[in-house]
Amino acid sequence: MKKLRGITIAFVLLMAAVLTVLLILAGNMRFEKRDIAAYNDQIIRITKEYEAGQSVEKLEKQYGCRIIFSTELLNEELADYYGRKAMILDFTPGGEYIGKVVWDDTEGDYEVYRSRFLRTALILWGSLLMVGILLIIYIYVRMVKPVKELSVYSTEIAKGNLDVPLPIRKNGLSDSFTESFDLMREELKAAREREAAAEKAKKELVAELSHDIKTPVATIQATCEVLEMKNRRKLEGAASGQPMEITEEELKDMTEKVETISTKTETINQIMGNVFQATMNELEQIRVNPTEESSEWIETFFGNLKNYGKIILDNRIPQCLVWMDKLRMEQVIDNVVGNSHKYAGTDIHVSFDETSDASNTFIRIRISDSGPGVDEDDLPLITEKYFRGNVAKDKSGYGVGMYLVKSYMAKQGGGLEYYNDNGFVVELYVKKV
Numbered sequence: 560m561k562k563l564r565g566i567t568i569a570f571v572l573l574m575a576a577v578l579t580v581l582l583i584l585a586g587n588m589r590f591e592k593r594d595i596a597a598y599n600d601q602i603i604r605i606t607k608e609y610e611a612g613q614s615v616e617k618l619e620k621q622y623g624c625r626i627i628f629s630t631e632l633l634n635e636e637l638a639d640y641y642g643r644k645a646m647i648l649d650f651t652p653g654g655e656y657i658g659k660v661v662w663d664d665t666e667g668d669y670e671v672y673r674s675r676f677l678r679t680a681l682i683l684w685g686s687l688l689m690v691g692i693l694l695i696i697y698i699y700v701r702m703v704k705p706v707k708e709l710s711v712y713s714t715e716i717a718k719g720n721l722d723v724p725l726p727i728r729k730n731g732l733s734d735s736f737t738e739s740f741d742l743m744r745e746e747l748k749a750a751r752e753r754e755a756a757a758e759k760a761k762k763e764l765v766a767e768l769s770h771d772i773k774t775p776v777a778t779i780q781a782t783c784e785v786l787e788m789k790n791r792r793k794l795e796g797a798a799s800g801q802p803m804e805i806t807e808e809e810l811k812d813m814t815e816k817v818e819t820i821s822t823k824t825e826t827i828n829q830i831m832g833n834v835f836q837a838t839m840n841e842l843e844q845i846r847v848n849p850t851e852e853s854s855e856w857i858e859t860f861f862g863n864l865k866n867y868g869k870i871i872l873d874n875r876i877p878q879c880l881v882w883m884d885k886l887r888m889e890q891v892i893d894n895v896v897g898n899s900h901k902y903a904g905t906d907i908h909v910s911f912d913e914t915s916d917a918s919n920t921f922i923r924i925r926i927s928d929s930g931p932g933v934d935e936d937d938l939p940l941i942t943e944k945y946f947r948g949n950v951a952k953d954k955s956g957y958g959v960g961m962y963l964v965k966s967y968m969a970k971q972g973g974g975l976e977y978y979n980d981n982g983f984v985v986e987l988y989v990k991k992v
Contacts, residue, residue: 573690577683593646602648602660610652626650628658637661712744721748761945776824783821790814819863847970849882851992854922856885860892861909867900873910880992881922887967888989894960895926895985903930903982914988921973921988932979941977 601622608618615626627636628650637659640647645663649656715723721744790810797807858876899907910925933941937948942965945958961977964985968975972990977983 570690570694573687577687580679580683598646598648598662601662602650605660606650606652623662623664625661625663626658627661630656630658716744716747721751776827780821780824783817783824786817787814787821790817847884847887847967849884849971851880852883852885854879854881854989857881857883857888857892857922857924857989858911860889861896864892864896867896867907868904869906870896871906871908873908874912876911876924877913877922879922882972882990882992884967884971887971891964891967891987892926894964895987898960899926899928899930899983899985903928905929905982913991919972920991922991924987924989925984926987927980927982927984929982932983933977935979938977938979942975 601624605618605622605624605626609615618624619626625640627634629637637647640661640663643663644665645661647659647661650658650660712723723744790813793810794807794814797810854876855878858872861870861872864870896907899905905928908925908927912923912925914921914923934948937946940946941948942961943958944962946962947958964987965975968987968989974988976986976988
């Protein structure tokens with residue numbers, strides 16, 4: 560702005576100087592008054608010398624005049640001199656009027672002044688033209704060109720090309736704005752790189768976890784298969800009358816537990832496969848395929864959860880058909896109950912009822928604990944991807960559990976609500992058929 564103000568002041572001063580020169584020139588352009596006495600003196604001398612016999616040509620040359628011998632009022636030559644404002648006096652030798660003496664001595668002065676004015680005007684015009692051209696060039700280089708460059712670079716940035724450097728011209732009118740624009744580009748580029756690095760790190764972390772978990776799971780599954788095979792052989796031997804070191808009932812119970820472990824390892828394998836796939840195709844693209852299932856399966860699943868402390872079913876689930884993906888519903892329930900066990904460490908109560916909205920009916924599953932609950936500041940954020948609240952700082956986890964719960968319930972046509980009520984409460988809404 561300072562430079563623009565300086566240009567404006569310089570232009571105003573230039574125009575004032577030009578106006579001053581024109582006014583001075585106009586003031587000096589004046590014609591001197593004729594000395595009538597001098598002309599009268601000359602006409603007397605001319606008349607005397609003519610009477611003395613001096614030739615007309617010599618007199619005209621000596622006095623710088625023109626002698627016209629004519630007594631006509633409408634003489635064409637005299638009319639021309641009158642039009643040019645020449646000095647014309649009567650020529651009366653011996654008292655007889657025989658013509659006119661003409662002094663046409665102002666034409667040269669007029670031409671001199673006209674030539675001088677024209678030359679001055681051309682110089683001023685040329686100076687203004689050069690100043691105008693230089694000013695246009697200056698404005699283009701300092702203002703228009705940088706704006707055009709900014710337009711080009713803003714288009715490149717809009718396309719996502721943040722590697723194009725913006726040249727910064729020092730002492731330009733837009734240098735501060737250009738520098739700020741380039742800093743913004745650098746910050747956008749750095750932010751994008753940080754985001755890409757963080758996303759890559761998260762994917763690598765999940766991929767590593769998937770790989771690390773698959774190895775022990777495979778070992779557990781192989782061991783379960785061996786135990787299951789041995790127990791079946793013992794059961795077959797018992798059926799044929801061979802003695803057993805343990806009772807048949809104990810053997811059946813052990814076999815049932817081994818089968819359960821084997822089934823769970825397969826479930827974990829499927830989950831880890833999904834997690835690994837999510838690292839390649841983004842977490843939101845995990846498939847959820849809800850089908851018509853009996854609601855009793857949900858109650859049975861809660862009854863089989865033995866590793867999360869005491870789970871108390873306050874009532875029976877309404878018997879009906881619901882829309883759900885069994886694998887995803889297992890993950891949902893396991894996440895919610897596991898969180899209560901990890902962060903509250905109290906008994907977990909589960910109750911069921913029916914509810915509806917304007918268009919659908921749902922089975923509502925209420926899961927509550929008696930722990931300290933979730934900080935009010937963290938409560939709106941616990942379903943955000945990778946968010947971990949204050950209470951989770953000293954606990955293992957990666958901040959995707961409740962995010963997955965919300966996503967899976969929505970993709971099954973249901974919903975999720977959560978709040979604090981003498982502990983932490985999660986309500987799962989499973990859509991009825």
